[in-house]
Amino acid sequence: MILSLSRPVTLVFSTLILLNFYLFHRVLHQPVVTSTFSVNTTPVQQQQQQQQQQQDQQYQAFLSPSPTPIPEPTTATQPAWTTVPISAATSTSTPTPTPTAFPLKLWQKSGPKGVSPDIQTYIQSWHTLNPSLRHEILSDESALAYVEEIFREDWPEVADLYQKIQVPIIRADLLRLLILYADGGIWSDLDVTCEVPIAEWIPKELVTPDGRVVGKEQVNAVVGLEFDGWQFASWTLMAKPGLNHFERAIGYVMRQMEGIAHSNNVTIPGVTMEMIPDVVDASGPQAITVALLRSLSYSLGETVDRANITNLHEPRLLGDVLVLPQAAYAALQGGYPEDQGPYLVSHHYAGSWKNVQGGEQRR
Ligand SMILES: *[C@@H]1O[C@H](CO)[C@@H](O)[C@H](O)[C@H]1NC(C)=O
Ligand SMILES: *[C@@H]1O[C@H](CO)[C@@H](O)[C@H](O)[C@H]1NC(C)=O
Secondary structure, eight states: OGGGSOHHHHHHHHHHHHHHHHHHHHHHHSOOOOOOOOSSOOHHHHHHHHHHHHHHHHHHHHSOOOSSOOSOGGGOOOOTTOOSOHHHHHHHHSOOOOSSOOOOEEEEEOOTTOOOHHHHHHHHHHHHHOTTOEEEEEOHHHHHHHHHHHHTTTOHHHHHHHHHOOOHHHHHHHHHHHHHHHTOEEEEOTTEEEOSOGGGSSOSEEEOTTSOEEEGGGOOEEEEEETTTTEEOSSEEEEOTTOHHHHHHHHHHHHHHHHHHHHTTOOGGGOOGGGOSOHHHHTSHHHHHHHHHHHHHHHHTSOOOGGGGSSOSSOEEETTEEEEOHHHHHTTTTTOOSSSOOOOEEEOOOOTTOSTTSSOOOO
């Protein structure tokens, strides 16, 4: 039987066997996350999702299970089993988005202390510039109920994880990914003001790296750069619902938390702020950056890494993700650059999570 196989088939078999050896030890202590989550699917999308699920299961094993992620996003590599040409890979593994605009809804989360007068004025900036904006502020209680309602049936591991995490900042980090995946729209931390109407955030026409001009409807997610210019800000994020990029980012945070729990010999509820080497890497901006770059690499069939998001002076479309220059969301950090386009939001750096418990405490 084996002897009658053609050489390419034998080659594929041997590659898979090698790969098995490589993945075996990881799979042993990393439960494979399977998600059957779906949002408003048509039969065609369901078919795509089935293909997607298969690919994603392979992908879950590919993502780093280590609690401290590899510091260089540049290490994102193409898994060996992807043999589909790039064009075909793009058409099947990039989800067909809702063809319409981003949901014009702002999602926010308040801590146990509620919304202060300062925060009220920040919130007002969103409504003043976007009169038709829908808006929801979740509390600890309503966020928990939201996650139960939306994820319990379709992705119970996620509902469990959210329920078990005790560190507020980790919960808040995860919550934004869950909302953007399930409902889409705009996530913004409460200490952020809107400076330009959301409808103007995406340029009408975008030039791809290979010189094609595409319309703004190609964009499924928008991220801005912060800090040293190669990390996605997590305080403001915009996405259409159901993107596999966010599904993968959720899986990434899940494995980070499992890794931290494992290496401290505790279960998820036992993880404390002191056990987390760096929140930024575990669930925050660096985690989102690594997860999204890896997801893009996977979807596009080519390495997308830090080099692709460094030193941007105008928005750059990577696959279906639009990356905005530092000026857009982090103008203050960047020293108010004048050669990177408009300042879309201002971050006022309340940093309520920066204490030993990782969040506001109830009094
Ligand atoms: C982990 O915790 C369990 C239960 O407290 C204990 O029996 C075991 O010895 C611990 N293992 C390590 C490696 O610390
Ligand atoms: C990322 O950068 C590399 C090197 O400049 C380039 O070849 C590639 O096309 C870029 N990828 C995307 C998706 O823009």
